[in-house]
Amino acid sequence: MTWLETLRRKKFMDPLTAAFYLVPAAVVVMVFRMVPIASAFVLSFFDVKMGRIRGFVGLAQYFKLFQDPTFFNSLGTTAYYVVGVVPASLFLSLLAAVLLNKKIRALGFYRTVFFLPVVTSLVAISMVWKWIFHPRLGLLNYVFEVLGGNAMLWLEEPRGIFEMMASGLGWAWWPDGLSGPSLALIAVIIVAIWRGIGYNIVIFLAGLQNIPDQYYEAARIDGANSRGVFWRVTWPLLSPTTFYVLLSTTITSFQVFTQIYLMTGPPVGGPMGTTKVIVYYLFEKGFDAGGNMGYASAVALVLFLIILSLTLVQRRLVESRVYY
Amino acid sequence: MEQTATLHDRELNAGYRMKRSAGMAAVYAALVVGVALMIVPFWWMISTSLKSPLEILAFPPTWIPTGHFAERADGTWEEVYIVSQDETAGTVDVRSLDGDLERTVAASAVVDRIRFRFRNYAEAWSQAPFARYYFNTILITVFVVMGVLVTSSLAAYAFARMKFWGRDNIFLIFLSMMMVPQPVYLVPSYIILVKLGWIDTYQALIIPWFAHIFSIFLLRQHFKTIPNDLYDAAIIDGCSRFAFLWRVILPLSKAVLVAVVIFTIVGTWNSFLWPLVMTNTPEVRPLQVGLARFSQEQGTSHELMMAAAAFSVAPLIVAYFFAQKQIIQSMATSGLKG
DSSP: OOHHHHHHHTTOOOHHHHHHHHHHHHHHHIIIIIHHHHHHHHHTTEEEETTEEEEEOTTHHHHHHTTOHHHHHHHHHHHHHHHHHHHHHHHHHHHHHHHHTTTOTTHHHHHHHHHHHHHSOHHHHHHHHHHHTOTTTOHHHHHHHHTTOOOOOGGGOOSBHHHHHHHHTTOSOOOGGGOOSBHHHHHHHHHHHHHHHHHHHHHHHHHHHTSOHHHHHHHHHTTOOHHHHIIIIIHHHHHHHHHHHHHHHHHHHHTOOHHHHHHSOSSTTOGGGTTOOHHHHHHHHHHSSSOBHHHHHHHHHHHHHHHHHHHHHHHHHHHHTOOO | OHHHHHHHHHHSOHHHHHHHHHHHHHHHHHHHHHHHHHHHHHHHHHHHHTSOHHHHTOSSOOSSOEEEEEEOTTSOEEEEEEEEEETTTTEEEEEESSSOOEEEEEGGGEEEEEOOOTHHHHHHHHHTTHHHHHHHHHHHHHHHHHHHHHHHHHHHHHHHHOOOTTHHHHHHHHHHHHTSOHHHHHHHHHHHHHHHTOTTSHHHHHGGGSOOHHHHHHHHHHHHTSOHHHHHHHHHTTOOHHHHIIIIIHHHTHHHHHHHHHHHHHHHHHOOHHHHHHOOSTTTOOHHHHHHHHHHHHOSOHHHHHHHHHHHHHHHHHHHHHSHHHHHHHHHHHTOOO
16 A cells, blocks of 8 residues: 555545645745755855855854854844834834723724824834934924024934933933933834834724623623722723733844835934844844855844844733634 | 613713713824824825925925915015015015025015925935835836736645645744744845846846735635535536636635735735845836935935825825725735835
8 A cells, every 4th residue: 555545544635635725925935045054054154255155154153143242232123123113012002902992983084094003114214214314404303493492413313312411401411321222223213103003003002902801891890990990990900912912022123124225314223323233233143245245144044033033922921812 | 792781871970971981082082193193194194295395394394385475576476485585674685495585575575375395205206216216116016916816826725625645744833934024134135136137127126025825825725715516516517727726716806815915915016125135226226215315315305205205105195095994904914014
């Protein structure tokens, strides 16, 4: 009895028939996903310049990477970016979703408006915001001046915000290591929050609408005030949604590229390299000058490990509290 | 909840009700501020795109595009800019926007009027091969959507309704690859495309996106909900396996297929990093990369850059206003944030 017959006997289908349906997708996935992902790992052990493999170098790229201050700076900048975007985006989108869930009139209108930037291309958004942040002619500086504030350099400002605050308070000295993210990076963070908030609002709104009304009624009958209702009913029952939004926003934020590429600079990477995030560094190493693709692969692998661990955390958390 | 609330309200005093309506007023106020913050950048894009180059430099900036107009000798009006002002004499020196002729007129003869400079759009359009970029993006999007629909329905059908060796493991491998972000495999993909000789070709922007794992996943989940009885009945009636997919399953999955089409269109139209790396020449360059290139080369003519940005986002935004419900739903299920 051949293996084919064994399979048939177990009511398995003829593998050739299944293959007919599977092959178109499988070939593409194999050639353009599986092979690249596997080689991303392998390439980091080779010297690759301009798309040509020149030789095996073992762990040399990694030794170089872990002594590369620009790499660590890009990790730090990315961390600043993530910390700047994620909590603010979560807070604002949850706030908006809770307000929108209050049986307001014209809910559809608000949702449409908040979601509008999500369907707009990041390239166009970056151009518009770069114009708004323009140091001399920008709308934002105009608004600041009307409100009695000072014009700022925004995307062209390399100084860290803590350092700027300190000098604003008249302090002559501030420790170098604590100057914080540059104002340029803060400007990019503002745009990212603006761009992504609509998506998070829609997810939160769906989560809020899934909470059964009985819980609210019971809490009311028990005499809970609105703050109590939020912290004792809404917040715990919304937690799976919150975890999802938290981790998906974090994972996307680690991959920020387009805004950095288009809003900061020239030279790209921002004033004094203060907006050079990890994906931009990867792009610069691999494709810009020199094309050191082995090195870029090592950077990619570090990025992959960060995102993989976040994904695993996400799955753990979501699986342990299934409300979907 | 509605009934309980009204019952309650009747018993409560007017003070409580006032407090409640004050609360709702605060809610609306907060939402209006939010809406304003979301809208202003779009407003600013459109408004800037319709201004004259000189109006861009005006301080304070104009919210609605406005020009200075002066009367010509023959009684017609032309747009001018103000070269200097003589307050004591009450005159201004003006120069017409197109010509060099400078003349002095009474200050009262110059009026401000709202006007939209639509020619910025034509000018921006002609300064870079935007027609080509547009064509490229539409071509790429159409092919990717067709490819994704064909490969995903076939694969999802196999995963959902056929039994074959290693099915669940293959599916798991597919799913796990979905979690690897694009920047991670960008470099090896580039090398593969170099080896295939595909750099700067349409294939490089289409074929790698022909299979979309999340769409396979979404369709498989939906196909699994279609009852087996339907299949048995169809087979007894002499329906082939493929005909069952084509005539029964796909018509029953219209909503999911529409969602797939929407997020594929939006994702392809807006994709940037991949085409940025895989193309060098304007012949195959899609709109987003062309727009980015235009903004980097243009640099100073903000009204042209905003016009270009506006006509690049227009198709999706117009579509969004017609089908916002489906688009929001589709994007929310896909987890796609552009």
